[in-house]
Amino acid sequence: MENKIMLIEDDGEIREMVKDYLSGEFEVTAFRDGTTAIQTIADYDKYSLALIDLMLPDMSGMEIIKTIRQSSNIPIIIITAKDNDTDKSLGLNLGADDYVVKPFSLIELSARIKANIRRAKTYQPLPDKNSILKIKGIEIDTISHTVTRKGTPIDLTPIEFEILHLLASHPGQA
The missing domain is CATH 3.40.50.2300 (Response regulator)
Structure with a gap:
């Protein structure tokens, strides 16, 4: 391409x-x-x-x-x-x-x-084997790039999504 x-x-x-x-x-x-x-x-x-x-x-x-x-x-x-x-x-x-x-x-x-x-x-993030990451009531879908909290969608910019995903993928390291 x-x-x-x-x-x-x-x-x-x-x-x-x-x-x-x-x-x-x-x-x-x-x-x-x-x-x-x-x-x-x-x-x-x-x-x-x-x-x-x-x-x-x-x-x-x-x-x-x-x-x-x-x-x-x-x-x-x-x-x-x-x-x-x-x-x-x-x-x-x-x-x-x-x-x-x-x-x-x-x-x-x-x-x-x-x-x-x-x-x-x-430096593009690699796709996760598990498409949904769950942490403290928040679900992060790495395929559709969506976030929900207790079933309610949360609107995030692409940068905010990447930051949240990075932090949630490495708990206790931030």
Whole structure:
């Protein structure tokens, strides 16, 4: 299966240059604004990685990162002209995995993409032999990614589910 990359970049020249360079190794879906990307993409997890510019015409890249992180753990690389420590720190703290400042080397960008995808695949949790984990009245279904407490469903984001599953799988170690 070919890795799919989501590219959100408003500068047409940069968008096409990155898309052309990466298309030899990746299937790249490019968007020129955040609104179109968010409205078009129903399932972020079908992508292996997202490349997001911070300065978009309709919404900030930071907002897009927040939206993606509500439902997905895919690696996110920020590509931006913003070179100050505050923006770098904010982007990484919101959930981005890497930060690349323009102008950038396409060779380096490709290497960072591969490293982030490799890391994400390496650290994906393995499926449990028992699909339902029960602990103190809570049932965690690792196949359907659902949680119930005394029969009542509990809504969790994918990240919250993974944290709960990790803690419940290793009682007394947290």
